[in-house]
Amino acid sequence: VANKISDIGEFGLIERIKKTAGKIPKNSLVILGIGDDAALFKLSPGKICAATTDTMVEGVHFDLSYTSFGDLGWKVMASNLSDIAAMGGNPMLALVTLALPAKTSVKQIDQLYAGMRALAKKHGVVIAGGDIVKSRELSITLALLGECDPKNAGLRSGAKPGDAVLVTGDLGGSQAGLDLLKSKINPSAPLRARNQKSNLIRKHLRPEPRVAEAKVLASRFKLHGMIDISDGLASELHHLSKASKVGIIIDQGALPVAEQAIVIGKMLGRDPQKYCLYGGEEYELLFTLPPREAIKARALIQKQGTACTIIGQVVKGGQVSIIAQNGKREKLTNQGYTHF
Amino acid sequence: VANKISDIGEFGLIERIKKTAGKIPKNSLVILGIGDDAALFKLSPGKICAATTDTMVEGVHFDLSYTSFGDLGWKVMASNLSDIAAMGGNPMLALVTLALPAKTSVKQIDQLYAGMRALAKKHGVVIAGGDIVKSRELSITLALLGECDPKNAGLRSGAKPGDAVLVTGDLGGSQAGLDLLKSKINPSAPLRARNQKSNLIRKHLRPEPRVAEAKVLASRFKLHGMIDISDGLASELHHLSKASKVGIIIDQGALPVAEQAIVIGKMLGRDPQKYCLYGGEEYELLFTLPPREAIKARALIQKQGTACTIIGQVVKGGQVSIIAQNGKREKLTNQGYTHF
Numbered sequence: 313v314a315n316k317i318s319d320i321g322e323f324g325l326i327e328r329i330k331k332t333a334g335k336i337p338k339n340s341l342v343i344l345g346i347g348d349d350a351a352l353f354k355l356s357p358g359k360i361c362a363a364t365t366d367t368m369v370e371g372v373h374f375d376l377s378y379t380s381f382g383d384l385g386w387k388v389m390a391s392n393l394s395d396i397a398a399m400g401g402n403p404m405l406a407l408v409t410l411a412l413p414a415k416t417s418v419k420q421i422d423q424l425y426a427g428m429r430a431l432a433k434k435h436g437v438v439i440a441g442g443d444i445v446k447s448r449e450l451s452i453t454l455a456l457l458g459e460c461d462p463k464n465a466g467l468r469s470g471a472k473p474g475d476a477v478l479v480t481g482d483l484g485g486s487q488a489g490l491d492l493l494k495s496k497i498n499p500s501a502p503l504r505a506r507n508q509k510s511n512l513i514r515k516h517l518r519p520e521p522r523v524a525e526a527k528v529l530a531s532r533f534k535l536h537g538m539i540d541i542s543d544g545l546a547s548e549l550h551h552l553s554k555a556s557k558v559g560i561i562i563d564q565g566a567l568p569v570a571e572q573a574i575v576i577g578k579m580l581g582r583d584p585q586k587y588c589l590y591g592g593e594e595y596e597l598l599f600t601l602p603p604r605e606a607i608k609a610r611a612l613i614q615k616q617g618t619a620c621t622i623i624g625q626v627v628k629g630g631q632v633s634i635i636a637q638n639g640k641r642e643k644l645t646n647q648g649y650t651h652f
Numbered sequence: 653v654a655n656k657i658s659d660i661g662e663f664g665l666i667e668r669i670k671k672t673a674g675k676i677p678k679n680s681l682v683i684l685g686i687g688d689d690a691a692l693f694k695l696s697p698g699k700i701c702a703a704t705t706d707t708m709v710e711g712v713h714f715d716l717s718y719t720s721f722g723d724l725g726w727k728v729m730a731s732n733l734s735d736i737a738a739m740g741g742n743p744m745l746a747l748v749t750l751a752l753p754a755k756t757s758v759k760q761i762d763q764l765y766a767g768m769r770a771l772a773k774k775h776g777v778v779i780a781g782g783d784i785v786k787s788r789e790l791s792i793t794l795a796l797l798g799e800c801d802p803k804n805a806g807l808r809s810g811a812k813p814g815d816a817v818l819v820t821g822d823l824g825g826s827q828a829g830l831d832l833l834k835s836k837i838n839p840s841a842p843l844r845a846r847n848q849k850s851n852l853i854r855k856h857l858r859p860e861p862r863v864a865e866a867k868v869l870a871s872r873f874k875l876h877g878m879i880d881i882s883d884g885l886a887s888e889l890h891h892l893s894k895a896s897k898v899g900i901i902i903d904q905g906a907l908p909v910a911e912q913a914i915v916i917g918k919m920l921g922r923d924p925q926k927y928c929l930y931g932g933e934e935y936e937l938l939f940t941l942p943p944r945e946a947i948k949a950r951a952l953i954q955k956q957g958t959a960c961t962i963i964g965q966v967v968k969g970g971q972v973s974i975i976a977q978n979g980k981r982e983k984l985t986n987q988g989y990t991h992f
Contacts, residue, residue, distance in 0.1 A: 322990040343700060347895065348808050349738035349880055350704035352800070360683060361701055363780070364690035365747040365795055369787045398689035407705040409793050414992055440703070446991040447709045449788055453749050455705050455795035460692070468688050540689055555687065650662040651786040652754055 317421060318414040325421065325444060332425040333408075333439040334432075341459075342405050342438045351440035353405055359459035364395035367453035372651070376450075378493040381420040383517040384452065385427025387593075391542060392456035393435055393521035394595040398540035399467075400530030401460035403435055403523060408442035409453040416450070424452070435523045464530055466538025466599060468555035475536050475626040476606035477560060480522045480597045481619050483545055484573030484584055487591025489516030492576050512572045519595045525613050525620075526597060532612060533605050537626070541594040547648025548598050549632045559629035562644060564636050568621045589634075592649040600626050657761060658754040665761065665784060672765040673748075673779040674772075681799075682745050682778045691780035693745055699799035704735035707793035712991070716790075718833040721760040723857040724792065725767025727933075731882060732796035733775055733861035734935040738880035739807075740870030741800035743775055743863060748782035749793040756790070764792070775863045804870055806878025806939060808895035815876050815966040816946035817900060820862045820937045821959050823885055824913030824924055827931025829856030832916050852912045859935045865953050865960075866937060873949055877940040877966070884930045887988025888938050889972045899969035902984060904976050908961045929974075932989040940966050 317325050329346065336342050344352040355361060368374055368388050379387075389406065396403040408428065410421075425439070432439060437456070471477075493513055522540075529535060537556050539548050545567075553560050564585070573587035601609055606622055613620035634644045657665050669686065676682050684692035695701060708714055708728050719727075729746065736743040748768065750761075765779070772779060777796070811817075833853055862880075869875060877896050879888050885907075893900050904925070913927035941949055946962055953960035974984045 318992045320992075322992050325992065343802070344805070344807070349735040349806075349878075350702040350741065350798075352700055352702055352739070352802075352805060354700040354802065355695060360692055360694040361797070362690040362692055363745070363747060363795070363797055365749055365781070365783050365793075367749050367751065367783050367785050367793070369751055369785050371788070372786050395689040399692070401690065405703070407703060407795060409705055409707050411707065411709055411791060412992075441705070443705050443707050443793075444991060445707050445709050446712050447789055447791065448711070451751060451787065451791070453705075453707070453783075453793050455703070455747060457701070457703055457797070458690075462683070462692075462694065465684070465692060466689075467684070538689075651784060652658045652660075652662050652665065652752075 315417055316414065317412060317416050317418055320418060322444060329425060332422055334429055336438050340438060342440055345438060345440040351405060351407065355459045360462045362396055362399045362401040362458045362460045363455065364392055365453060365455040366391045366395065367451060370450040379517065381423035382427035385424040386431050386518050388452050388454050389428045389431045390519045390521045390595055392454045393523050394540040394542065396456055396458040397521055397523045397526035398538050398597060399460050399465050400526050400535050400538065401458040402527060403437045403456055403458040405438045405440040405457050406432060407455040408439060410444045411447035411449065411451045412444065413448060413450060414446060461530060464535050466535040468537060468539050468551055470535060471537025471552050471556035471558050471600040471626045473558055473626050473628045474602060475600035476603045476622045477600050477624040477626060478606055478610060478620060478622050479568065480525055480613060482568040482570040483594055483596065484587030484591050485515035485570035486519060486593040488570065488573040488576035488587045489513035491580055491582065495580060512576055515570065515572060516593065519593065521595045522597045522618065525616060525618055528612055528616065529599065529609060533601060533609055537600040539598050541596045541598055542592060544590045544592045544648035546589045546644050547646060549644065550646040552598065553630060553632050557630065559627040559631045560624060561627055562624035562634045564634050566621060566623045568619055590647050655757055656754065657752060657756050657758055660758060662784060668758065669765060672762055674769055676778050680778060682780055685778060685780040691745060691747065695799045700802045702736055702739045702741040702798045702800050703795065704732055705793060705795040706731045706735065707791060710790040719857065721763035722767035725764040726771050726858050728792050728794050729768045729771040730859045730861045730935055732794045733863050734880040734882065736796055736798040737861055737863045737866035738878050738937060739800050739805050740866050740875050740878065741798040742867060743777050743796055743798040745778045745780040745797050746772060747795040748779060750784045751787035751789065751791045752784065753788060753790060754786060801870060804875050806875040808877065808879050808891055810875060811877030811892050811896035811898050811940040811966045813898055813966050813968045814942060815940035816943045816962045817940050817964040817966060818946055818950060818960060818962050819908065820865055820953060822908040822910035823934055823936065824927030824931050825855035825910035826859060826933040828913040828916035828927045829853035831920055831922065835920060852916055855910065855912060856933065859933065861935045862937045862958065865956060865958055868952055868956065869939065869949060872952060873941060873945050879938050881934040881936045881938055882932060884932045884988035886929045886984050887986060889984065890986040892938065893970060893972045897970065899967040899971045900964060901967055902964035902974045904974050906961060906963045908959055930987050
């Protein structure tokens with residue numbers, strides 16, 4: 313039995329991936345998948361193409377001591393899906409680039425694809441090609457392609473003074489989950505405690521990108537500003553403010569702080585509000601709409617079973633500020649994860 | 653003055669790249685470039701989208717002791733352009749993922765983009781986004797998107813018995829150039845010798861993908877089998893044979909062995925025929941057409957100033973064989989570069 317990918321070689325690995333990546337479903341807009349020089353797909357009538365790419369590097373984005381290959385596949389798919397969602401788009405196909413140390417096992421690659429495929433299938437995405445190369449450092453890069461309405465894309469530059477600012481889901485759970493994973497809290501604790509832990513860290517390892525929610529928004533509203541939360545709420549608010557040339561005022565009391573952030577914050581002595589404002593990898597949608605539309609949008613998203621909260625408003629100017637619990641308004645620090 | 657990318661940080665680097673990557677030209681099909689969650693582009697009426705990705709890792713695909721950052725940018729763009737060309741496609745936009753050690757200099761990134769941009773501009777490609785992450789190992793991944801005719805894509809599975817087999821350009825120069833670069837031949841030799849060397853290695857460091865030639869083929873002929881030569885002629889012939897379920901017979905005497913392969917082969921004591929058959933990174937087109945069409949296609953490509961040679965024919969069966977100079981027919985070894 314082949315254990316390492318070096319036992320089956322590059323082309324053996326590609327043959328195996330052809331199987332594990334899954335077939336192209338009937339009626340798919342994807343015409344040609346894995347196996348040629350490029351993948352081919354068509355767009356629905358009147359649509360344009362949305363293209364994004366996101367990469368994860370071992371030791372920078374994930375640690376294999378607490379991330380399974382399945383988690384890794386899921387997460388890199390989630391981060392790309394979240395970008396297409398943030399345009400109000402419909403994701404269609406992915407190209408997967410693996411940079412792999414020769415010692416990587418065939419089973420690990422199977423698990424990686426199982427994780428990617430589980431989330432891809434949920435959102436109708438076909439794994440249609442990619443590249444596999446040898447490297448010392450493990451990394452995975454996805455390019456994700458989808459389609460969106462040319463007249464209704466969610467842009468960072470679309471926020472308008474007077475808009476309400478909304479966010480899906482709750483915030484702070486991912487970073488709190490990461491801190492719990494990094495902490496020395498015994499992972500071989502009794503079953504109930506482990507399940508509890510696993511609930512707490514699910515948001516970090518298996519985030520749910522808001523693709524369905526974004527589709528509802530795009531189909532029912534004229535989109536204004538939209539961005540996904542990958543570097544943290546504060547950082548994304550600054551991106552929106554800069555690109556749209558507007559100010560934003562956030563009401564700290566309205567922030568949907570994740571229960572995990574509160575529980576883990578208590579366990580580790582950290583501030584849940586900081587998790588909520590500065591924690592990355594949330595993959596929630598941050599968007600703006602005129603107040604009446606915002607209220608309708610919130611109701612529609614909640615109807616889908618996803619939390620949705622109005623957390624502030626767009627104003628003229630260029631400053632991002634926050635009204636603290638004590639009523640005092642202050643500048644919101646532009647702080648989040650940055651490489652380099 | 654900022655020297656290292658760690659001096660300007662991730663967002664400083666993105667701002668700089670926004671400038672060095674160039675603007676979206678007027679009348680471009682690219683609607684939204686760098687700076688949002690995804691790039692947006694439209695297709696020409698009736699076209700479908702072609703998507704490919706190709707990555708290069710330091711120490712595996714290139715060695716910075718003889719590859720400049722400009723060469724690297726050019727080459728990764730070339731390898732992706734070549735894949736879109738091999739579909740008979742028109743390349744449109746690129747997403748660039750950089751995995752960078754923190755010590756990388758700002759100047760190196762400028763040069764990398766200058767190299768990519770020089771080749772991109774030549775073929776009407778817009779650099780429209782990407783991702784930048786920290787890593788220990790330098791690597792660059794492009795996703796390249798283009799459009800092609802849904803009824804006339806060049807596929808690996810399209811070769812038919814009776815077709816002639818053609819190749820653009822000449823072969824063996826890239827691998828020979830690499831061997832010369834790796835050899836200890838003094839790079840500080842007199843100017844004439846250095847220029848000579850630089851001509852010899854140009855094919856390796858600054859290959860010209862056959863985008864224009866592919867467009868002519870797609871616009872004038874019903875395409876049969878088509879693939880680009882990235883892993884070596886022999887390896888690609890086997891890919892064609894397998895995907896098309898056909899046999900292929902190559903006439904060794906007809907092979908367009910590159911002058912560089914002959915000159916460098918002599919210098920280093922290597923066999924130019926082996927360079928031609930097994931050398932990778934040629935980025936030439938290998939394609940099949942019915943004999944009459946093949947002769948017309950050859951003339952049209954030669955008219956563009958690019959060599960084009962009929963090197964064999966497609967037959968029934970599944971074997972790839974070569975008729976040697978002595979008239980003896982033998983199986984062609986499936987040998988080329990493989991990772992792992």
